[in-house]
Amino acid sequence: MATRTYDSSLPPLPSTDFDPGLPRAHPPSTSQTSDPDCPFCHISSVFPPYNPASPPPSTSPLLNPALTAPQPSTFLVLSTPHLVAFLDIMPLSLGHILLCPRPHRPKLTDVTPAESAELGRYLRVLSAAVVKATGVGDWNVVQNNGAAAAQVVPHMHFHVIPRPELRDQRSERFTATMFGRGQRDELDEGEAEGLAERVRRAVAEVLRADEEGGWKL
Amino acid sequence: MATRTYDSSLPPLPSTDFDPGLPRAHPPSTSQTSDPDCPFCHISSVFPPYNPASPPPSTSPLLNPALTAPQPSTFLVLSTPHLVAFLDIMPLSLGHILLCPRPHRPKLTDVTPAESAELGRYLRVLSAAVVKATGVGDWNVVQNNGAAAAQVVPHMHFHVIPRPELRDQRSERFTATMFGRGQRDELDEGEAEGLAERVRRAVAEVLRADEEGGWKL
Structure with missing residues (x-):
């Protein structure tokens, strides 16, 4: 059967920077690649990339949470040429x-095909890093598209949300607020600084372990 | 600053089949790569890969939904050497x-680093295909890890869930059932066959458009 002879190789990712002319799956909702009113574009614009396998110390001005002022402080956990990740300012956990x-x-x-692959790659890395940094082994990954799906900021983003074992009542509230309803707590900025540093260090550990081939299946 | 000179190239994916010795982010919960009691391993074992840019006709025995009998019928929408995707048997929409x-x-x-990139790549392709096949432009992507996060089948999977505009009461129920509580409807098998075919065709269209560079940013 022809299907049996289908080439099983993975498509190569571009080895250089993204070609901005890469094809799109879908006509774009907007042709601009930076929106002056978008808080996530603002975060992208003020934090330069760093090597995630060797992050700067938390005292570095490159990680200064106040760089996004007068918008809320931003606690960065990843900054590559293509992606940024940071603590949610209204965390569910x-x-x-x-x-x-x-x-x-x-x-x-x-997103471009290359960006989608890079998002998938770092979802796994960040999940492992958040598990290491929090000690919580269960978590949800959520990504909402459009108002009917409870998307609030119209710059696509994945949520990685640790799920500690909660007593029933808090668990009900957790599910109810997962899609934007109900009350979420504001980020504790004192706690956030140490937490973000633990996540950045854990990202570096995961990337180095991947590089070194530490675990086998 | 050293961070400014960080190499911005994307890491290459392996160009051949996955090396089973690829490193792991995390000690594996199990060392086996197929579980005889896992319904998703069963689906993987009975459906061979096909070229997603040129899927077989729905009459092909390769797509026979009854191949998973005596387990529930499976309506395949993607089958590559590394991934499978299919209609949820208890759909939220x-x-x-x-x-x-x-x-x-x-x-x-x-998952391996290469698998995580491939999952990311096909999440985008399948999202675009589900939008095309259903005409519903808003959707959620959800992936649950562990019992506290409402994971039911312990073989990792992403949900892609269209979110049609619903009246308030149904919308409340929708959110409540998103994480496994409450009632979900069983898949209508008559409807499922045509739907799965529309998704497979839409996947092929998206992949061909990507290949041809149809849209520019």
């Missing part, structure tokens, strides 16, 4: 982070 | 699909 592409992409179908 | 790696990987941190 300790360690709740967001991962998004640097350019302004309203929905998942607006 | 029309077009609710699941995407998972072929090998048995309990959580997102159990």
Whole structure:
């Protein structure tokens, strides 16, 4: 059967920077790649990339949470040429982070093929890092597209949300607020600084372990 | 600053089949790559890969939904050497699909780096295909890890869930059932066959458009 002879190789990713002319799955909702009113574009614009396998110390001005002032402080956990990730300012649990592409992409179908692969790669790395940094082994990954799906900021982002074992009542509230309803707590900025540093260090550990081939299946 | 000179190239994916010795982010919950009791391993084992840019006709025995008998019928929408995707048998909405790696990987941190990139790549393609096939432009992507996060089948999977505009009461129920509580409807098998075919065709269209560079940013 012809299907049996289908080439099983994975498509190569571009080895250089993204070609901005890469094809799109979908007509773009907007043709701009940076939106002056978008808080996530603002975060992308003020934090330069760093090597995630060797992050700067938390005292570095490159990680200064106040760089996004007068907007809320930003506690960065990842900054690559293509992606940024940071603590959610209204976390559902300790360690709740967001991962998004640097350019302004309203929905998942607006990212380039190469960006989608890079998002997938770092979802795994950040999940492992959040588990290490929080000690919580269960978590949800959520990504909402459009108002009917409870998307609030129209710059696509994945949520990684640790799920500590909660007593029933808090668990009900947790589910109810997962899609934007109900009350969420504001980020404790004192706690956030140490937490973000633990996540950045854990990202570096995961990337180095991947590089070194530490675990085998 | 050193961070400014960080190499911005994307890491290459392996160009051949996955090396089973690829490093892991996390000690594996299980060392086996196929679990005889896992329904998703069963689906992976009975459906061979096909070229997603040129899927077989729905009359092909390769797509026979009854291949998974005596387990529930499976309506395949994607089958590559590394991934399978199919209609959820208890959909939250029309077009609710699941995407998972072929090998048995309990959580997102159990997939290989190459698999995680491939999952990211096809999340975008399948999202665009589900939008095309259902005409519903808003959707959620959800992936649950562990019992506290409402994971039911311990073989990691992404949900892609269209979110049609619903009246308030149904919308409340929708959110409540998103994480496994409450009632979900069983898949209508008559409807499912045509729907799965529309999604497979839409996947092929998206991949061909990507290949041809149809849209520019």
